[in-house]
Amino acid sequence: MTAEQAVALDIGTSGLRGQLVNLENGQVIRTCIMNRNPIPGANIMDHLSFALECGGDKTRRLLVSTVHDIIERLKPEHLSRIAVCGNPIQLSLLEGKEFRDLAYAGESKLKEENIGPVDRPGHIVSGDILGFDSGVEIIIPPAVRHEIGADALAMMIESGFLEDDFCLVTDYGTNAEMALKVGDTVYTGSAAAGPALEGQQIGSGMLAGPGALSDLCRCPQGWRAKVLDSRMEVQDGPMINMRSGMIHKEGVVPKGITGTGVIALVHAGIMDGRMSPPKITGDSIDITRNIRFTNEDLAEAGKALGAIRAGHLTLMIEAGVSHKDIHTMYMAGASGTYVDPIKAMSVGMVPPSVINVVQVGNTSLQLAKDIAIKPDEIDSLNVLRKELLAKHIMFAKSSVFSDLYSYELAVWTEGMDTYRYSRKLAEYDQSGYLGTPLKPTIRKVSDLDIIDTGESLEMLDTKIEIRGTWNCSRCGICVRLCPEKALNMDNGRFIVNTGMCLGTACMRCVENCPEGAFALWNTKNEFHISKRPNETVTAEPFPL
Amino acid sequence: MELVTEMTPTRRALAAVLGGRIDYVPPANPLAQTTLDLMEFCGASWPKAHRDAKMMADLAAAPWEVCGIETARPQFDISLEAEVLGCKLDWTKSDRPPVTGPAYKNPKDISWDDKFTEKDRAAVVLESISILRERYAGYLPIVPVITAPFTVAGHIMGVENLVMMTVTDPEKAHEAISAATEFCIEYGRAQVAAGAHMLFPADPSASGDLISPETYKEFVLPYHQKFARSVSAPKILHICGHTEKLLPYIKQSGMDCFSFDSPPAWLVRKELGNSMSCLGSLDVIDLMPNGTPEQVYNRTVECIQQGVDIVGTACDVSNGTSLPNLKAYVAACRETPIPDSTDVEDCVRALGVAKAKNIKEMLPYDIEGGGF
Amino acid sequence: MHMDIVMQQVLKMKNEDPVRFNKLVQEGMAAELGYLPEKNLREISAEKLKKENYSEDPEYTAVSDAVLAGKRKDVEKLVNKLIENGRDPLDIVTEALMPGIQVQCEMYDLGKAFVPEILMSNDAMQGGITICQSELGDIPSKGNIASFVAQGDLHDIGKNICAAILKANGYTVTDLGRDVSKEEVLKTVKDKGIQLVCGSTLMSTTKPGLMDTALLLELEKTGVSVACGGAAVSKAFVGTFNNAIYTKSPLETVHKADSIISGNKKWNELR
Numbered sequence A: 001m002t003a004e005q006a007v008a009l010d011i012g013t014s015g016l017r018g019q020l021v022n023l024e025n026g027q028v029i030r031t032c033i034m035n036r037n038p039i040p041g042a043n044i045m046d047h048l049s050f051a052l053e054c055g056g057d058k059t060r061r062l063l064v065s066t067v068h069d070i071i072e073r074l075k076p077e078h079l080s081r082i083a084v085c086g087n088p089i090q091l092s093l094l095e096g097k098e099f100r101d102l103a104y105a106g107e108s109k110l111k112e113e114n115i116g117p118v119d120r121p122g123h124i125v126s127g128d129i130l131g132f133d134s135g136v137e138i139i140i141p142p143a144v145r146h147e148i149g150a151d152a153l154a155m156m157i158e159s160g161f162l163e164d165d166f167c168l169v170t171d172y173g174t175n176a177e178m179a180l181k182v183g184d185t186v187y188t189g190s191a192a193a194g195p196a197l198e199g200q201q202i203g204s205g206m207l208a209g210p211g212a213l214s215d216l217c218r219c220p221q222g223w224r225a226k227v228l229d230s231r232m233e234v235q236d237g238p239m240i241n242m243r244s245g246m247i248h249k250e251g252v253v254p255k256g257i258t259g260t261g262v263i264a265l266v267h268a269g270i271m272d273g274r275m276s277p278p279k280i281t282g283d284s285i286d287i288t289r290n291i292r293f294t295n296e297d298l299a300e301a302g303k304a305l306g307a308i309r310a311g312h313l314t315l316m317i318e319a320g321v322s323h324k325d326i327h328t329m330y331m332a333g334a335s336g337t338y339v340d341p342i343k344a345m346s347v348g349m350v351p352p353s354v355i356n357v358v359q360v361g362n363t364s365l366q367l368a369k370d371i372a373i374k375p376d377e378i379d380s381l382n383v384l385r386k387e388l389l390a391k392h393i394m395f396a397k398s399s400v401f402s403d404l405y406s407y408e409l410a411v412w413t414e415g416m417d418t419y420r421y422s423r424k425l426a427e428y429d430q431s432g433y434l435g436t437p438l439k440p441t442i443r444k445v446s447d448l449d450i451i452d453t454g455e456s457l458e459m460l461d462t463k464i465e466i467r468g469t470w471n472c473s474r475c476g477i478c479v480r481l482c483p484e485k486a487l488n489m490d491n492g493r494f495i496v497n498t499g500m501c502l503g504t505a506c507m508r509c510v511e512n513c514p515e516g517a518f519a520l521w522n523t524k525n526e527f528h529i530s531k532r533p534n535e536t537v538t539a540e541p542f543p544l
Numbered sequence B: 001m002e003l004v005t006e007m008t009p010t011r012r013a014l015a016a017v018l019g020g021r022i023d024y025v026p027p028a029n030p031l032a033q034t035t036l037d038l039m040e041f042c043g044a045s046w047p048k049a050h051r052d053a054k055m056m057a058d059l060a061a062a063p064w065e066v067c068g069i070e071t072a073r074p075q076f077d078i079s080l081e082a083e084v085l086g087c088k089l090d091w092t093k094s095d096r097p098p099v100t101g102p103a104y105k106n107p108k109d110i111s112w113d114d115k116f117t118e119k120d121r122a123a124v125v126l127e128s129i130s131i132l133r134e135r136y137a138g139y140l141p142i143v144p145v146i147t148a149p150f151t152v153a154g155h156i157m158g159v160e161n162l163v164m165m166t167v168t169d170p171e172k173a174h175e176a177i178s179a180a181t182e183f184c185i186e187y188g189r190a191q192v193a194a195g196a197h198m199l200f201p202a203d204p205s206a207s208g209d210l211i212s213p214e215t216y217k218e219f220v221l222p223y224h225q226k227f228a229r230s231v232s233a234p235k236i237l238h239i240c241g242h243t244e245k246l247l248p249y250i251k252q253s254g255m256d257c258f259s260f261d262s263p264p265a266w267l268v269r270k271e272l273g274n275s276m277s278c279l280g281s282l283d284v285i286d287l288m289p290n291g292t293p294e295q296v297y298n299r300t301v302e303c304i305q306q307g308v309d310i311v312g313t314a315c316d317v318s319n320g321t322s323l324p325n326l327k328a329y330v331a332a333c334r335e336t337p338i339p340d341s342t343d344v345e346d347c348v349r350a351l352g353v354a355k356a357k358n359i360k361e362m363l364p365y366d367i368e369g370g371g372f
Numbered sequence C: 001m002h003m004d005i006v007m008q009q010v011l012k013m014k015n016e017d018p019v020r021f022n023k024l025v026q027e028g029m030a031a032e033l034g035y036l037p038e039k040n041l042r043e044i045s046a047e048k049l050k051k052e053n054y055s056e057d058p059e060y061t062a063v064s065d066a067v068l069a070g071k072r073k074d075v076e077k078l079v080n081k082l083i084e085n086g087r088d089p090l091d092i093v094t095e096a097l098m099p100g101i102q103v104q105c106e107m108y109d110l111g112k113a114f115v116p117e118i119l120m121s122n123d124a125m126q127g128g129i130t131i132c133q134s135e136l137g138d139i140p141s142k143g144n145i146a147s148f149v150a151q152g153d154l155h156d157i158g159k160n161i162c163a164a165i166l167k168a169n170g171y172t173v174t175d176l177g178r179d180v181s182k183e184e185v186l187k188t189v190k191d192k193g194i195q196l197v198c199g200s201t202l203m204s205t206t207k208p209g210l211m212d213t214a215l216l217l218e219l220e221k222t223g224v225s226v227a228c229g230g231a232a233v234s235k236a237f238v239g240t241f242n243n244a245i246y247t248k249s250p251l252e253t254v255h256k257a258d259s260i261i262s263g264n265k266k267w268n269e270l271r
Helices: A044-055 A054-073 A089-096 A108-112 A150-161 A259-271 A295-319 A332-340 A341-346 A363-373 A377-389 A397-414 A418-427 A476-481 A508-512 B009-018 B038-042 B052-068 B079-082 B120-136 B149-157 B159-168 B170-194 B213-230 B243-252 B264-274 B292-307 B322-336 B344-361 C003-016 C018-034 C043-055 C058-070 C072-084 C089-109 C114-135 C157-168 C182-192 C204-219 C250-262
Strands: A005-012 A015-021 A027-034 A079-086 A123-126 A139-142 A167-171 A177-182 A185-190 A213-218 A223-228 A234-240 A284-286 A290-293 A329-331 A357-363 A441-444 A457-460 A464-468 A487-490 A493-497 A529-531 B143-149 B198-204 B237-238 B255-261 B278-280 C143-150 C171-180 C196-200 C228-231 C244-246
Touching: A005 A054, A005 A089, A005 A363, A015 A054, A015 A363, A027 A054, A044 C204, A054 A079, A054 A089, A054 A377, A054 A457, A054 A464, A079 A089, A079 A150, A079 A363, A108 A295, A108 C171, A123 A290, A150 A167, A150 A177, A150 A185, A150 A329, A150 A363, A167 A295, A167 A332, A177 A295, A185 A295, A185 A377, A213 A234, A234 B213, A259 A290, A259 A295, A284 C157, A290 A295, A290 B278, A290 C157, A295 A397, A329 A332, A329 A341, A332 A357, A341 A357, A363 A377, A377 A418, A397 A418, A397 B038, A397 C072, A397 C114, A418 B198, A476 A487, A476 A508, A529 C157, B009 B278, B038 B052, B052 B120, B052 B322, B079 B120, B079 B143, B079 B170, B120 B170, B143 B149, B143 B170, B149 B159, B149 B170, B149 B213, B159 B170, B159 B213, B170 B213, B213 B243, B213 C114, B237 B292, B237 C072, B243 B264, B264 B278, B264 B292, B344 C003, B344 C114, C003 C018, C043 C058, C043 C089, C058 C072, C058 C089, C058 C114, C072 C089, C089 C114, C114 C157, C143 C157, C143 C182, C143 C204, C143 C250, C157 C196, C157 C250, C171 C182, C182 C204, C196 C204, C196 C250, C204 C228, C204 C244, C228 C250
Parallel strands: A005 A079, A027 A457, A079 A139, A167 A329, A329 A357, A357 A441, B143 B198, B198 B237, B237 B255, B255 B278, C143 C171, C143 C196, C196 C228, C228 C244
Antiparallel strands: A005 A015, A015 A027, A123 A139, A167 A177, A177 A185, A213 A223, A223 A234, A284 A290, A464 A493, A464 A529, A487 A493
16 A cells, blocks of 8 residues: 655746655655746746736636646646645635735735735645645645745745754845844845846846856956756857957857846956946847846846845845844745856855855745645744744834835945945945855755655646637737747737746736737637647636 | 946957047056956966967966956967077976077077967967957957067077177177068067057166166167068067166157156157157056055056056066955056047146146156166 | 047047147146046035025025935925915025925936935925915916825835825825725815826735726726836736826836826827
8 A cells, every 4th residue: 555645836926836745654756847837927926916906816727737737747646735835826816715915015906905914824724715625734834924925934944044053044035035044043134136137128038948048157368158058958059258348259159048047147247347336338238139237227126136135135134234244145946046156146146255255045845845744844844934924024014124225226226336325335234245255164955956756857838728719810920929929819819828927027918919909818709728739629618 | 436338348448549538547567467366267277378379378368357457468478479489498498498508609690480370389379369359259358478589689690699799790780680670570479460459568678777778779679670660560569677778769669659668658658749759657666566456446547547558567467466455556547537639628628638747847857767 | 550540539639629638638638637626426416416506695595405315304494484475486496495396306317316405305395385385275387297106005105205206296296105905095085176187106005996996097088197107007008997107116107297298298199
C-alpha cells in the first residue's frame, strides 16, 4: 500500500510550482512548474485589476483549473493533503474569498463599499472547496496583514531570518516585501517597487526564459553577457564594452533582458561611467538591433531600486537602528536567488555594511511542503503572525519613506548629486549608507530556486483560454498588435490564452481597436473557460 | 558639471596633439600605468605581460576600462629595442628589465634581424596593437612607446661611452645614433602599420640632467627630426627630468607634442607657443602614489589652467598608485571648462588673460634645475 | 585654424559693444590673476533669480526665502505677523509667497533644484496660503484647480510636484489629498468654482477612479474636465473615456490648464 501523499503548491505572480511529497518519509517525489500565472497580467496589480473588472468568481475558475492541471500532472496516489502558499491575493482569489482590500492602499473605497478589515489566519478546509474529494485537506498558511502575506511569512521562516539577529530579509519582486529583525522585534514593510526588477516595464524586458540576458560578467575586454539558452542554462553571449559602446556578437543571441540583467546593466553602466542617472551616454545601450536599454529604462529601474533602498532605510530608521549594525541579508524570491549579490549591493539593493548574504531560493514552496507534512504547524504560524502584526510599517503612509523616496526619485530620475541625499541621511543618523559597500561572503542555499525537485521536474504550459464575441468588422488589428501572441480569432470568436495575456499592463487590443469594440474584459460578453488541445469548444462547468 | 559631448577618445586625443577642436583636455596619458589594481583587474603578471600579446593588450587597455584614461599604451618597457639589437636584460626585475651592459664597441657592427618585427617581443607588441585595434575599432587611441635613438644608442654602446664619444669622437657618436635611428624608424613604421594611432618616442637619456643644450642640438635634434619625418603618424616626444633649457630645440624637432616632466607647465606652454602641443605633468614620486584624490584633482586643474593640451603623468606611474587617484585625474579633465577658440566671448576674455600674463611677466623669474 | 574669422568678430564687438568687450577683458584678467572667487554655481543662479522675482520689501523677501528654504513653520509665523500688522493678504500671496515658489520652480527647471525641494517649498507655501485664504476667502488668480490622488491610492509625490508647479504659474490649487472619492471631487468642484481637476494614480487597480470621476463630473453637467497623469496612466487609457485629457508632465499640465481656463478650450479639443 502506497504511503499517503501530499501536494505542496506555491502560487506566484510569475507562475505556479507544485511538488508531490511522500508523507511517510517527507521526500519530494516529483515537481511540476507552470511558468505563467493563468490570470491575465504581468504583475500582481494586473491580476487584481482583472479580478476587479471580471469578478472574483471568473478569476477563481482560472486558478482552480490550473491547480487541477498541475496536480493531475503530478500523478498523485493516495492524495490526502494539499498545502498552498503564495501571496495573499492569489490565495484569496483561489479560495473565492474577499480580495478587494488588497487592491487599494487607501481605505476610503473600502469604506464606501463596506468592506471591513479582512483577517487571514491560517486554516485547514475540506477539499471540495477546490473541487477535490472532501476527504482531502486543504491547508492554507496565514497572512500577517494584507501586504505581508503567507509568502512573506514563508520568506521569514524558511530563510533562517527569524533565528538570526540584526538582519534583513527581502523578496526582490514587484512588491518587495521586506523585514528587519532587531532583538526579538520584527519590523515588516512592503515597497511598491514596481515590476522593473522582474524585467517588466523595461522596453526590452522579459521574464526569465530562453534568450534572456540575465547577468554581465566583467572581463578585461568588457562585460560578457550571460544568456539563458533553450534549456534555461546560463551560456556566454555577446561581449559588451560599456565605455565605447562596442558590442562583439558572440555566443547565444539575447532576446530580452531579465530583472537580474537590468541590475547587472545598471551596475556595469555606472561602474564604467556610461550611466550617470538619469542619463545614459548616447541615450541607450544597444545590445542587439532589437534590444536596447534606454534612458527611460534606467529611470524605471532607478525608481524600483530607490523604492527598495528607501524601504530598507525606513525599516532601520523606524527600528532606531543604524545601518552599520546590520550585517546579514537574506535574499528571497526568484530575483533574490539568481541575482549577483555584489551587483545588487552596488546598486543599493543591499545595505552597505552587510557582510553575509544568504540567497535562499523559493521559500514559499518550502513552507507549503513543511505544512503539508506537519499541518499542526498552522497553529504556531497563527501565533507568530499575531506577534508580527505589531510592527508593520505601511510605506505608503510613512512620512519617512515619502521623504527618502523623494530623494531617491531626485537621484535616479533628476540627476541630483548623491551628496545631498547623504546629508539628508545623516539627519536620520544613517550617514555612510551611500558609500562604498563592503565585500560580503555569499552563501547560496541552492543553485536553483527549488532546492529538491525529486525524480523529475516538468514544465507545463498554460492551456486556459477565454473566448468572447461581439459586433465588429473583424479587421484583425487587435490580433496583429498582441505582443505576446496571446490573442487569436477563430470562426469569428476571439480567443485569449490567459496565461500569456499581459492584461492591464498592455491593453493594446482594447486601446487600438478602431471601432472601440474590443471588450474581452466586459462581463456582458460571453466568457468561457475551455481547455485545449482538442480544439473542441467545450465550456465545461466546474464542479464548484 | 560634466562637459562630455559625443567626441570619441581617439578624435579628442588626436585633435589635442595636432592642435584641433576639443571639448575638454583629454586624460590621455601615454606613460605606463601598470598598477597592482589594474594588473589584478585583467589577471596580468610579470614577465608574461611582456611576452603574451593578449595579456599586454588587456593591461594596456585596463586604465581605460577601469578608470576612463583615454589611451591604451602597449609595450611597458624601454629596453625592448636594446634587446632586439643584442643587449642582455636583467629579467629578475621582470616588470622593467634593465639593460645589463652594452652590446657593441664599434658602431659599424650594429645590426639587427630584418624580420625582427615577426619575432619575440617586438612581434608581441605589434600583435597587441592589432588586438586593440580590432577590439575597439579605433575608438580608443593606441599609443605604444618606442625608445628614441639617443637612448637606444646609449643602451647598445653604453651611456657613459656614448656621452664621452660626443666629446672625444663625435663621428663615432653620430654613427651609433644614426644606426639606432634607422632601427627606430623601422620599428616605428611597423607600429603604425599594426594600427597604432600615435607614437610615443621616449628619450630619457636626452634629459637636461645628462646632456647640455648644445649636445642636444648636435646629437639628438637631427635624429628626432629624421624620425619625425620618416614615420607618418602623430608623435608625442617624451624626455624625463629637467628639459627647460632644451625647449627651444625641442620646438624644432618636428614632433607634434612634447611630454614633459620637471619644467613648470606654464613655461613649457610659453616656450612652445602654438607651434607644438604639450603633455604633462602629474608628479609620480609623491603626488600620484601618496597624494589624496583631491590633491590629484587640483593639480590636474592647475595643469589645464596653465595650458597643457593633454594632462599626463611626469613618468611611469608607480605600482601602488590607487584607483581613486587615477579616477580623480580623469574626473578633473572632464569637468574643467576650457576656452572655446571659436567663441568670440572666450576670445575677448583671452585678451584679458594675455594682459594679465604680460603684467605677471614684468616680474622677474629664474629657471632652475638640471645639471646644465 | 582660421584666425581671421574670430578676429573679425572680436573687432566687431570692440566697436559695437565696448561695454561688454571691456567686461569680458576684465573677466579674463581676473581669472588669470586668480581673483575669481569659487562660487557655488547653485547660489549664483538663486541670486540671479531672486533679483528677478522678489519684491523690494524686506519683510516680503523674508517670507519668500522661507518658502524657498521649505520652512513651513517660519512661513506661517512670518505671514501671521504680517497679517497682524495689517498687511493685505492678497499682497502677501502675490508679492511674498508666490516669488518663493517661482524661484524654486525655475531652479527645478534649470536642474538646480529637485523633487525634495519642490515638495518642501510647496508645503511651506501652502502654510502661508491657508492663513491668507482664511482672511480673504478666495484669492483671485489665473484659475481655480483642484488636485487629488485617485481613490484607493496613497502615492502623492506626483500630485504634490504638479501642485507646486501650478501654483508657481499663478493658479490657485485646492489639494484634496489622496484616496479621494469621486463624490468628494464633485462637491469641491461645485463649492469652490473649480475650473479644472488634476487627478493622478500610481496603481493600475485604482485607475478606474479617475475614469469614474471624469464621468461623474460630465454627468452632473459641471463643465469641468479631469487632467489625468501618474505612472499607471497612459494616453491610450485616457482615450477610452470622455471628459478627460492626458498630461504626461507637470509642465504639460500647466499648458493644458492655460488652454482650458484662459483659452476656453474644451477637453475634446485637446485630445
